[in-house]
Amino acid sequence: MKNSGKFGLMLLGITVLIIAFIDLASDKQIDWSKTYDQRDKIPYGLYVTREELPEIMENQVQVEDFTSTNYDFLKAFLSEKEQSSLVYIVNGFYEGKEVTGELLKFVERGGEVFISANGFPLYLLDTLGIKQQYHYPHNFNEVINVEDRPYSLADGKTAHYKDLDYPGLFCDLDTVNTRIIGHYAVEDREIPNFIELRRGKGRFLLHLEPLMFTNYYMLKEENFIYGAAVLKLLSNKEIYWFDSTFKGTQEAKTPLRVLLQNDGLRQAWYILLFGLILFLLFKSKREQRAVHVVDPEPNLSKEFARTIATLYYESGNPGNLIQKKVEYFLYEIRTHFQLDILQLEDELFARQLSLKTGVPLDECKNLVELLLRYRKVRTATDAELVALNKRIEDFKHKAHML
Missing domain, CATH: 3.40.50 (Rossmann fold)
Known part of the structure; x- marks a missing residue:
């Protein structure tokens, strides 16, 4: 029991030295958050x-x-x-x-x-x-x-x-x-x-x-x-x-606020808590089996999207990309504004789109005509794809869809 206590004190001392070294050697990261707060002295504070x-x-x-x-x-x-x-x-x-x-x-x-x-x-x-x-x-x-x-x-x-x-x-x-x-x-x-x-x-x-x-x-x-x-x-x-x-009105009322607001006192408080935890661990007689950690399946959505985009780009078929761009944009209109895209060819569709988005009626009519023209296109050029993408992005900004 005596040897265990000495070992715990040695480990605590080593831990304190490591924390102090890391704190002195590490560079403090700059916070680039755009808070627009008059109390913040970070780059994007006021x-x-x-x-x-x-x-x-x-x-x-x-x-x-x-x-x-x-x-x-x-x-x-x-x-x-x-x-x-x-x-x-x-x-x-x-x-x-x-x-x-x-x-x-x-x-x-x-x-x-x-x-x-x-x-x-x-x-x-x-x-x-x-x-x-x-x-x-x-x-x-x-x-x-x-x-x-x-x-x-x-x-x-x-x-x-x-x-x-x-x-x-x-x-x-x-x-x-x-x-x-x-x-x-x-x-x-x-x-x-x-x-x-x-x-x-x-x-x-x-x-x-x-x-x-x-x-x-x-x-x-x-x-x-x-x-x-x-x-x-x-x-x-x-x-x-x-x-x-x-x-x-949101200032912390806890008695520990003085310790937590001062960097040195806060570090000392954390070291004290860590030392107490080590003491309890070494004094405890209970042994627990290690639990195997099962890592979750990685999210490969980004890699999948990059692979699909590369395949489409290398296939050299802008017409197919235009069709998918149009269909995805129509899906966004349906989910954002609850409009029936099956009525796209109806004259009232452009008027309803203008009322719900706040975009002028003429622009909505031109956009609907453009979507109808490219919806069934089989062949197209890169310039047409870029132009269509610009028209759609401009409309999204005006309709506050982004």
């Missing part, structure tokens, strides 16, 4: 922007946080903050119809709403009379150069951003109430990604690509100047920053 916002506004405004997760709270909050600005920097602005309606009333009374997001709800876009799309190259096989893409503001400030492969854009803009105040250059064209929409006594400032305000970009001088110029467009004296996570 800590720098939130902390620097008072300085950006030259300390002439009052900056506070708010959350809109509770509709009743937001309604009461906005009724008291008519001459103020709301700032949303989120991955996707997908508030419900009720919350969006309150924001519209808030703007009509003279408020100001700044939203930087990758996507907006259809209800808001339809109400404001605008559309949102994404920029894709004409040829999907070409290499996209995103290392030096310029983004400019109406006042002339320009910054270059990389890693923004398919940036968003606004289209079908009303020139009476809408003003383009930001764009990016692609193929010798200026594509709008930042607009101002007047509504009632107030206005919306809609900006696409919230990554521009994350720590990764705002720590670069050129990008910081661009981001600061965008935020300086806020005109009210009171600014309320939307807290997307609202962690204030």
